[in-house]
Amino acid sequence: MAKQSNEAFFWLLFSAGGVVAALLIPAQLFLFGIAFPLAWLQAPSFDHLMSLVRLPLVRVYLFVLCSLPLFHWAHRFRYTLYDGLKVKHLTGLIFILCYGGAVLGTVIAAYLLWTI
Amino acid sequence: MPAVNQETTKGVTRYTPFHPRWYRPHVSVYWWLGEWHYLKFILRELSSVFVAVVVIETLFLLRALRHSPEAYAHFQQCMGNPLLIGLNIVSLFFVVFHTITWFNLAPSAMPVRVRGKRLPEVLVAAPSYVAWAMVSGFVCWLVLR
Numbered sequence: 001m002a003k004q005s006n007e008a009f010f011w012l013l014f015s016a017g018g019v020v021a022a023l024l025i026p027a028q029l030f031l032f033g034i035a036f037p038l039a040w041l042q043a044p045s046f047d048h049l050m051s052l053v054r055l056p057l058v059r060v061y062l063f064v065l066c067s068l069p070l071f072h073w074a075h076r077f078r079y080t081l082y083d084g085l086k087v088k089h090l091t092g093l094i095f096i097l098c099y100g101g102a103v104l105g106t107v108i109a110a111y112l113l114w115t116i
Numbered sequence: 117m118p119a120v121n122q123e124t125t126k127g128v129t130r131y132t133p134f135h136p137r138w139y140r141p142h143v144s145v146y147w148w149l150g151e152w153h154y155l156k157f158i159l160r161e162l163s164s165v166f167v168a169v170v171v172i173e174t175l176f177l178l179r180a181l182r183h184s185p186e187a188y189a190h191f192q193q194c195m196g197n198p199l200l201i202g203l204n205i206v207s208l209f210f211v212v213f214h215t216i217t218w219f220n221l222a223p224s225a226m227p228v229r230v231r232g233k234r235l236p237e238v239l240v241a242a243p244s245y246v247a248w249a250m251v252s253g254f255v256c257w258l259v260l261r
Contacts, residue, residue, distance in 0.1 A: 018214075018218050019218070021164075021167045021211070021214060021215075021218075022214060022215040022218040022219060022244075022248065023215075023247065023248055023251050023252075024251065024255070025167055025170050025171075025211050025214075025215075026208065026211050026212055026215055026248075026252065027251070027252035027255045027256060028170060028174060028255070029170045029173075029204060029207055029208055029211055030208060031255075031256065031259055032173065032174070032177060032195065033170065033173060033195065033200075033201075033204035033207065033208070034201065034204050034205060034208060036192065036195070037192070037195040037196045037200075037201055037204075038201065041260060042260070043192060044259055044260065046181070046185040046188045046189075048261075049181055049188070049259075050181060052258065052259070053178075053181060062174070062178065065171070065174065066171050066174055066175060069164075069167045069168070069170075069171055070168060070171055072164055072167065073164040073165065073167055073168040073171075075164075076161045076163075076164035077161075077164055077165060077168075079161065080158065080161040080162060080164075084145075084148060084158055084161070085145060086143070086145055101168075105168075105171060105172075105175065108175055109175060109178070112175065112178040112179055112182055113178065115182060116178065116181060116182040
C-alpha cells in the first residue's frame, strides 16, 4: 500500500501562497518599504490607515497577505535547504522550523488584525 | 565469476550476502553555482525569503497601528534606516522575480486548449500580468487616497 502523504495539502498552501505573493507583495513592499521611507510618495496618515484597517475586507486582505505567503516561504525554503545545502538528514527539524514559523506568523497576524 | 560468492568447505555450501553498490556520484554543496539555470532556480527559491521579509515588515506595521499614532511614527522612522531601505530594494528585485517566474510558469503547469489546439503561452500568462497591474493599482489608490 502506498504511504499516506500530506504533500498535496502543503503543496496547495504553497501554490496559493505563491499566487498571493506574486499579486500582492510587490505593491506592499514598494509603498511601505521604499516609496514612503524615501518620500517619493506622501506617506498616509495614521488616521487614514486606521480607517482602512477597520474595514473587514481590508482585514481579510491583510490576513491573506500575511498568512499564505509564509506557507509559500516554508515550502520553498524547506526544499532549498534540503537540495541546496544537502541537509536531508535534518528533515524533521527543518520541517518544524519552517511550518512552525508560518503558523506563528499566521497567529500573530490574526491576533493583531482581530484586536486592532 | 560465480565461484567468488560461493565457497564450498567441507561439503557445506555457504553463501556470502550480496552487497549491491549504489551508483551515487558525489555532488558538491555548491552544485547550483556552476550553471545559470541552476543558479536561477536557487535564486527563484530564495525569493521566498524576501517575501517573508515583507510579511514581517507588514506585521510590524500592523503592530504599530494597533498601538498608537506615536508607534506608527516610530515605525516610519525605523523604515527610513538606510540598511532597511537597501534590504527592501534588494527584496523588490527578488519579489518581482518571483512574480514574473510564477506567472510565466502557469502556461506550462496549466496548458489551455481551445478547439484542441494549445493557446500560445503569452496568451495564458497575459491575464496574470493584467490582474497584477489592476490589483497593484487599486491598492496604491486606496492607500494614497
